[in-house]
Amino acid sequence: MNNPFKLGDMLRTGLTSIECGDSIAREIDEKVVAIPADLNSYGYDPWGFSPKVFRDYLLPAAIMYRHYFRCITRGIEHIPEGRCMLIGNHAGQVAFDGLMVMTAMVLEARPPRLARAMGEYWLGSLPWLGVLLDRIGSSVGTPQTCADMLEHGECILAFPEGIRGMNKTYADAYQLQEFGLGFMRLALQTNTPIVPFSVVGSEEQAPSIANLEGIGRLIGAPAFPITLTWPWLGPLGMIPLPTRYHIDFGEPMYFDGDPTDEDDVLIEKVESVKANIQSMIRDGLARRESIFF
Amino acid sequence: MKKVLITGISGGQGRLLARRLTGEWDVTGVDRIPWIGAPEEILIETLDLRKRRLRNVIRLSRPDAVVHLAFVRHFRSDPRVRHSVNVEGTQHLLENCAEFGVKRVIILSSSYVYGAQPDNPRYMHEDHPLNVSRTFPEIRDLTEVEGLASTFLWRYPEIATSILRPVNTLGYYVHSAIGRYFKLDLLPTIAGFDPMMQFIHEDDLCEAIALALEHDLRGVFNVTGSGALPLKQAIRAIGKRRLSLPEPLADLLIGQAFRWNIYEFPPSALEFLKYPCTISGRRFQEATGFEPKLTLEDIFESVSR
DSSP states (O other), X not given: OOOHHHHHHHHHHHHHTSHHHHHHHHHHHHHHHHSOOOOOTTSOOTTOOOHHHHHHHHHHHHHIIIIISOOEEEOGGGOOSSSEEEEEOOOSSSOHHHHHHHHHHHHTSSSOOOEEEEEOGGGGGSTTXXXXXXXXXXXXXXXXXXXXXXXXXXEEEEOTTTHHHHTOOXXXXXXOOOOOSHHHHHHHHHTOOEEEEEEESSGGGSOEEXXXXXXXXXXXXXXXXXXXXXXXXXXGGGSOXXXXXXXXXXXXXXXXXXXXXXXXXXXXXXXXXXXXXXXXXXXXXXXXXXXXX | OOEEEEETTTSHHHHHHHHHHBTTBEEEEEESSOOXXXXXXXXXXXXXXXXXXXHHHHHHHOOSEEEEOOOOOOSSSOHHHXXXXXXXXXXXXXXXXXXXXXXXEEEEOOGGGGOOOTTOOSSBOTTSOOOHHHHOGGGHHHHXXXXXXXXXXXXXXXXXXXXXXXOEEESSSOOOHHHHHHHSSEEEEETTOOOEEEEEEHHHHHHHHHHHHHTTOOEEEEEOOSOEXXXXXXXXXXXXXXXXXXXXXXXXXXHHHHHTTSSSXXXXXXXXXXXXXXXXXXXXXXXXXXXXXXXXXXXXXXXXX
């Protein structure tokens, strides 16, 4: 019946029948098992993470990682043991950047880690997607859930720009939008190192000309971007262009201070993270020779 | 021996608790329905909590502690009756507890008071707002009862009052909402939704109440069992069949079935089949040392056929 488990099975069967799919599937199986997780006897962790479902859905993501976006990942050795927070730039209309960072954390990190994405609140109300979010170890990003996960030693993935970054128009490409302060409060509260990362390539996967928020509001979505292919080609228009992704992880940043400090004090710390990411983006862009190759 | 008065003693949880406390406590019980076959040493009065006879029972028996379990938890009767029994019954009981020197009061609320919302934090703490009436007004009497209880808590600091909010309770004896749902032949679920749910066994809940009585517990406490599982996985573990309905169809069908008295839960209860309402039981565990003994497997075993 219509549950994500069955769809995951079908994806797996389909994708392992092609050659590159089969070898990646075997690699994923090995690595997902090595992810430290607090599973009950039915195979779920307290937040609803299921390695089995994760494994099945990671397969298409990993094929994209290797063969579609052909990600070049640097600096993954900076990921510290135990709790940490991955903070980076968000772009590309659909959150493939988050997906690719999660995939990198499994395929490239030693040992493999589960990056738990903190999703927009409205994702929880969407059928299937909301469940899938939980099963792959992510969650609706309420501060309390995030703090609990950090206390538990988890790795959190967050985009403080949120949809401001993801759904900006191409005119603002690679310019960081306003950062929320929530992540810094949580980092201070739980004494968590912040690992800044930059993704280069995501801006060109779906350059947007305009964002018709009004229409978005009508259909209950937070944004309604107009790209070269969306909405003109229907659902096909959501397929990103095959740009090459460059993912760079920076050295962990340690902060201390009072999480209940005034916004002004927090903004200073947030700006230092933001500046770090912006310079990593600049380096990434300078190093890049071609958008697609 | 100290005396305890249990309201709702003839219900599943009431009987279990009465048996658990006998020997350590001198147990008296009140309920609207009699308990046929009750142990001899337990004195039971059949009465309505809202009526004056309750006052006489408390005045004569002078209990040291009161455990309040007498709530209408089903939706079959007139909603006004449910509201009146739960809210006025609690108010009348609390007034008499204050007047006749009761030293401890335990009120069995429910984790449902937090409500099931898509953006709920996972594992909510006791200070989270009680949002259930936003989407499920049929059980707002539970939050009103909590309001009465909190007022009582600060008005009578000399009485150790505690409000327990247990998660979904399952077992052979209790007739909890989730227990009745799991007893259906075909369980409706909503396509595309599968929230994490926590469960506690009736024996563990009994133990938790007994611990709350032993310790001079004051305040509000979540009570959790041994873990959480997605709803659909729980249904599989119990060995039941389910019918996955698209949301708009479920609203329509269940609305009609409820109106015609074929199905016992109103459509707004569907929120709990869609969104999480998970709570953290750490505060209670730290205050009492409570450790649930039964695993999820044991819990499902006790209700599967």
